[in-house]
Amino acid sequence: MSAYKVGYFVGSLSSTSINRLLSTALIRLAPEELEFTEIPIGNLPLYSPDFDEDYPPEARALKDTLAGCDAVLFVTPEYNRSIPGALKNAIDWASRPWGQNSFDHMPAAVIGASIGQIGTAVAQQSLRGVLTFCNARQMTAPEAYIYFRPEFYTDSGEVTDEETAVFLRAFMREFHTHVERVLTVLPRR
Numbered sequence: 001m002s003a004y005k006v007g008y009f010v011g012s013l014s015s016t017s018i019n020r021l022l023s024t025a026l027i028r029l030a031p032e033e034l035e036f037t038e039i040p041i042g043n044l045p046l047y048s049p050d051f052d053e054d055y056p057p058e059a060r061a062l063k064d065t066l067a068g069c070d071a072v073l074f075v076t077p078e079y080n081r082s083i084p085g086a087l088k089n090a091i092d093w094a095s096r097p098w099g100q101n102s103f104d105h106m107p108a109a110v111i112g113a114s115i116g117q118i119g120t121a122v123a124q125q126s127l128r129g130v131l132t133f134c135n136a137r138q139m140t141a142p143e144a145y146i147y148f149r150p151e152f153y154t155d156s157g158e159v160t161d162e163e164t165a166v167f168l169r170a171f172m173r174e175f176h177t178h179v180e181r182v183l184t185v186l187p188r189r
């Protein structure tokens with residue numbers, strides 16, 4: 001099996017983010033063929049088309065990192081039943097300048113954790129709409145709406161609840177399969 005570079009976004013800027021912890025858990029449980037690089041979003045200015053002629057260094061770094069990725073994974077909270085602003089801002093940067101959309105044909109998956117039982121379902125639907133417009137090739141199943149239970153995770157992202165570990169491992173295995181399938185018909189390089 002081939003190795004794939006996965007850029008991952010954590011949609012939270014919180015120093016105690018449960019989604020960051022979830023991302024660590026996912027990386028631990030993922031097939032070894034997936035190599036992960038976090039794509040930072042907290043250092044980006046707010047996007048404006050005024051920058052299209054000359055992107056600032058943080059935004060150029062974002063696009064350069066995405067250009068080197070085979071796939072993207074979004075691990076995000078839900079804010080007010082939608083996508084956190086910092087994450088949407090990063091997507092807007094990556095989608096521009098016009099004609100240089102970094103997500104075009106990119107294999108992608110979405111997952112998120114919430115302290116509420118809806119488990120980021122509404123934010124994920126919103127994010128999926130955005131990624132559809134950006135022409136990313138999304139994994140549509142399985143869906144993963146994670147109701148976060150702190151007792152199921154260690155501080156270093158080990159999943160101590162067996163059922164949760166099985167589910168998250170299967171999610172990442174499916175993601176690997178999805179990436180392989182998409183890149184078979186739409187090679188990035």
Ligand code: FNR
Binds near residue numbers: 012014018116118
């Ligand atoms: C939230 N939270 C939240 N939860 C949810 O299930 N649906 C929602 O719409 C919202 N809205 C919301 C807005 C704002 C501004 C904040 C700060 C929080 C609660 C959210 O699930 C909780 O804070 C998580 O811990 C956020 O994830 P991170 O930042 O810990 O990864």
